[in-house]
Amino acid sequence: MSANCIFCKIIKKEIPAEIIFEDENVLAFKDLNPQAPFHFLVIPKQHLETVNDLQTNSEIGGKVISTAAKIAEKFGFSESGYRTIFNCNKDGGQEVFHLHLHLLGGRKLNWPPG
Ligand code: 5GP
Numbered sequence: 001m002s003a004n005c006i007f008c009k010i011i012k013k014e015i016p017a018e019i020i021f022e023d024e025n026v027l028a029f030k031d032l033n034p035q036a037p038f039h040f041l042v043i044p045k046q047h048l049e050t051v052n053d054l055q056t057n058s059e060i061g062g063k064v065i066s067t068a069a070k071i072a073e074k075f076g077f078s079e080s081g082y083r084t085i086f087n088c089n090k091d092g093g094q095e096v097f098h099l100h101l102h103l104l105g106g107r108k109l110n111w112p113p114g
């Protein structure tokens, strides 16, 4: 846990979020500013800052990704399709430095991204 981290506060239920999945390792909740009909964030409960930290934490990375796939199935857009994104650091557009996987679905997504 990191004291000033907004996502750690969501994990500790100190600030509200629309939580859609939780187990001992990961938490998933709706993004506050959704960019698609479904826009969820899947985070590890362990405070890792960026996807760079998965070099030595591959197991938790796998759990985050498999959770996203299960959520896509549960919400009914696994067949129509979706996108998973880890933004990393400045050039990747990362704003919250608690590792999170964006899960977007429910509409046709453009490629390439901006
Ligand atoms: P990043 O740019 O770091 O990859 O994405 C951060 C995401 O977190 C953004 O899509 C933003 O809307 C979302 N976000 C930031 N603060 C909060 C919050 O307090 N609650 C929720 N649910 N989402 C947040």
Ligand code: ZN
Pocket (backbone or CB within 6 Å): 001, 002, 005, 006, 007, 008, 009, 046, 047, 048, 097, 098
């Ligand atoms: Zn954190």
